[in-house]
Amino acid sequence: MKIAVDRVREGLEDLARFGGTPGEGVSRLVFSPADLLGRAYVKERMKGAGLNVSEDAIGNIFGTLPGTEPELAPVWTGSHIDTVLRGGRFDGMAGTIGAIEALRAIGEAGAPHRRTLTAVAYTGEEPSVFGIGCLGSRAMAGVLDLETAKAVKNEAGKSLYDTLAELGYDVDRLDAVRRKPGDVYAAIEMHIEQGPKLERSGCRLGVVTDISAPAYFNVWVEGLQSHAGGTSMADRRDAFAATAEISMVLERLVKEAKSVYATGTIGRVDVTPNALNVIPGRVHFTIDIRNTSDGSTGEILAALSEEMKRIERERGVKVRMQTINRDLPVHCEDGMQDLLAGICERRGIPFKRLISGAFHDSMFVGAFAPISMLFLPSRDGVSHCPEEWTSYEDVALGAEVLAEALLVKANE
Numbered sequence: 413m414k415i416a417v418d419r420v421r422e423g424l425e426d427l428a429r430f431g432g433t434p435g436e437g438v439s440r441l442v443f444s445p446a447d448l449l450g451r452a453y454v455k456e457r458m459k460g461a462g463l464n465v466s467e468d469a470i471g472n473i474f475g476t477l478p479g480t481e482p483e484l485a486p487v488w489t490g491s492h493i494d495t496v497l498r499g500g501r502f503d504g505m506a507g508t509i510g511a512i513e514a515l516r517a518i519g520e521a522g523a524p525h526r527r528t529l530t531a532v533a534y535t536g537e538e539p540s541v542f543g544i545g546c547l548g549s550r551a552m553a554g555v556l557d558l559e560t561a562k563a564v565k566n567e568a569g570k571s572l573y574d575t576l577a578e579l580g581y582d583v584d585r586l587d588a589v590r591r592k593p594g595d596v597y598a599a600i601e602m603h604i605e606q607g608p609k610l611e612r613s614g615c616r617l618g619v620v621t622d623i624s625a626p627a628y629f630n631v632w633v634e635g636l637q638s639h640a641g642g643t644s645m646a647d648r649r650d651a652f653a654a655t656a657e658i659s660m661v662l663e664r665l666v667k668e669a670k671s672v673y674a675t676g677t678i679g680r681v682d683v684t685p686n687a688l689n690v691i692p693g694r695v696h697f698t699i700d701i702r703n704t705s706d707g708s709t710g711e712i713l714a715a716l717s718e719e720m721k722r723i724e725r726e727r728g729v730k731v732r733m734q735t736i737n738r739d740l741p742v743h744c745e746d747g748m749q750d751l752l753a754g755i756c757e758r759r760g761i762p763f764k765r766l767i768s769g770a771f772h773d774s775m776f777v778g779a780f781a782p783i784s785m786l787f788l789p790s791r792d793g794v795s796h797c798p799e800e801w802t803s804y805e806d807v808a809l810g811a812e813v814l815a816e817a818l819l820v821k822a823n824e
């Protein structure tokens with residue numbers, strides 16, 4: 413199956429226009445005007461590729477290529493098109509455009525397939541707007557219900573529920589989005605690596621073994637706001653100094669964790685009052701822990717909680733921690749890993765097996781279907797930035813391997 417590089421380039425360049433600014437990357441936050449334009453584009457592109465288009469109550473977009481035995485559970489492939497602020501043009505889009513091009517090629521070649529093939533553009537994979545990611549696939553897995561849709565809000569205080577209702581989605585039917593085991597036969601997501609391993613090892617493709625899951629937390633530290641000069645070091649209850657210590661403790665606990673894939677990040681810190689000559693009285697910050705082992709995450713959290721109690725005692729502050737989400741890591745099905753690896757071997761494509769440190773919609777699809785992921789090299793290993801780049805040739809090559817794997821699964 414040949415995938416035209418020009419088609420891939422066209423799709424990715426077209427999409428990059430929605431929310432893209434030269435030098436500033438792409439900012440296409442979920443349900444922003446740019447995202448709405450991007451979604452309309454995806455639907456048109458799916459139609460142009462000969463797919464039947466539909467959308468569910470949370471805006472997941474489906475482009476289907478009917479199989480000869482449509483009563484069989486379908487095979488899915490796809491990714492997302494929303495981005496982080498000042499993101500790139502490949503994270504999510506490579507797998508969405510790649511899916512459409514793979515299905516277009518299969519349709520045009522008239523390649524026989526028993527099962528229906530479906531290209532999916534999942535809604536809102538990035539947590540940029542509502543604080544939790546994978547909105548569309550999370551709802552499919554039944555982890556995002558109506559109550560959660562009403563509870564999660566954007567910076568302006570508008571809930572996901574109200575956002576969907578305003579856009580005309582039948583959000584009260586969110587239950588219908590849910591899938592159960594057996595509904596989908598298999599799902600393969602193509603995505604950029606967002607790390608340096610493939611490029612460093614000279615590989616053109618990666619076969620993912622496990623998807624690391626995020627656990628997100630809000631933390632509030634309450635100290636005492638006071639005069640920077642008038643308050644002695646012994647007398648102060650500095651909320652930021654306590655936060656700094658928690659950050660060093662988190663780094664140590666994650667580095668010492670049993671799982672070598674554990675990561676810990678404090679990515680957002682709001683200091684009050686944030687003034688040069690005032691001891692911070694209050695700090696809000698976030699914790700992002702990723703891990704391929706939920707047990708290991710549990711051990712980190714238990715140790716962190718003990719350390720927070722010690723810091724409270726020693727520094728005279730109060731620390732409160734709230735879970736935003738604690739998602740579960742997923743193992744990519746061994747059979748599909750071997751299928752993808754076998755195709756690479758046969759075609760002489762240098763590849764390697766690796767874990768995904770980033771999360772993906774496949775993590776939630778994995779709750780109701782066997783999943784696998786195909787990774788593409790990220791130039792200089794960077795992503796979530798304007799410099800994010802993957803060659804169009806690699807995206808097209810990945811889509812060829814994807815198409816071949818989809819046909820195998822669709823004929824099982």
Ligand code: GLV
Pocket residue numbers: 537538545769770771772
């Ligand atoms: C998804 O983009 C992530 O942050 O892993």
Ligand code: MN
Pocket residue numbers: 496503538796
């Ligand atoms: Mn991302």
Ligand code: MN
Pocket residue numbers: 492503504537603772
């Ligand atoms: Mn992504």
